[in-house]
Amino acid sequence: MDPHLLRTYVTVARLASFSGAARELGYTQSAVSQHIAALETDLALPLLTRRPVAPTPAGERLLEHAGALLLRLDAARADLDRFAAAPRATLDVAASPLALTARTLAALPATGVTLRALPRERVPVAVATGEADAGLVDGIAAPSDPLRLPDVAPLAATGVAEEPLAVVLPAHHPLAARTGLRLDDLVDARWLDAPAAGIPLDRLRAVHGGPAGRGFRTGLRYDGTDIRTLAAAGRGLCLLPRSAASDAHGAAVVPLVAPRLVHRVELLLTAGAGGEPSGPVAEFTRRLKS
Secondary structure, eight states: OOOHHHHHHHHHHHTOHHHHHHHHOOHHHHHHHHHHHHHHHHTTSSOOTTTEEHHHHEEEEOOHHHHHHHHHHHHHHHHHHHHHHHSSSSSSEOOGGOOOHHHHHHHHHHEEEEEEEEOOTTHHHHHHHTTTTTEEEEEETTTOOOOOOOOOOOOOEEEEEEEOEEEEEEETTTOOOEEEEGGGGGGGGEEEEEEETSSSSHHHHEEEEOOOTOOEEEEOOSSOOHHHHHHHHOOBBEEEHHHHTTTOOOOEEEEEEOOOOOOEEEEEOOOOSSSOOOHHHHHHHHHOOO
């Protein structure tokens, strides 16, 4: 299966347009049509209907494989490009927002740094494909357990921080006076659904172990990065690392005591041509691990 043809197919399917795919990829519309026809001939299956442009059942199944296949190819190319790359004097770091703690920020060099906040699932992709030299990703886990990260490429993950979790809720909430809370106490509460700023609700459901989709109802969907004010105003509960929750004005911050979980931050790297990081990446790594 030719990856160039596959990439064209994915673009056409995403845009639902041959002409749109041609503009995005820099091809003529005729070339895009030829790519799709060649891929359909190779697989001996129709992959797209033409009017409207939409994947067939076989095309839908191919799309389930295509993203991972193309990502692996991009990661392989980036990995091999590092063998010929000159030593870098700058540092590009991709980080999920809650991975940016006082400790991880203090480890960054004083100059020559580009720091990009990305969704958690995008951080490993950025490191694997060479968009970033290093990644900082966060999540919840049992103490000392590694995070469950997508298998996008051979990456080295090292835990660099762990801290307790706390629930942020309005000061007048009936549970605000408790000295500790369990997830069992909070299944039926309304939560803020803010994947960029708090612990994603699907992770709470997963660690709680209840039936799929049960509990932890969304009170408000929020695409910003600071949810403490919304929690204090009663728009929903949120779960945060203790340090991020501690200065929530007008809110109560109650430790999560069960299940036994921590907020964990991991450093993601991919080995360069010499097998070990060098330059600013090596210095950043040394500071994080010290």
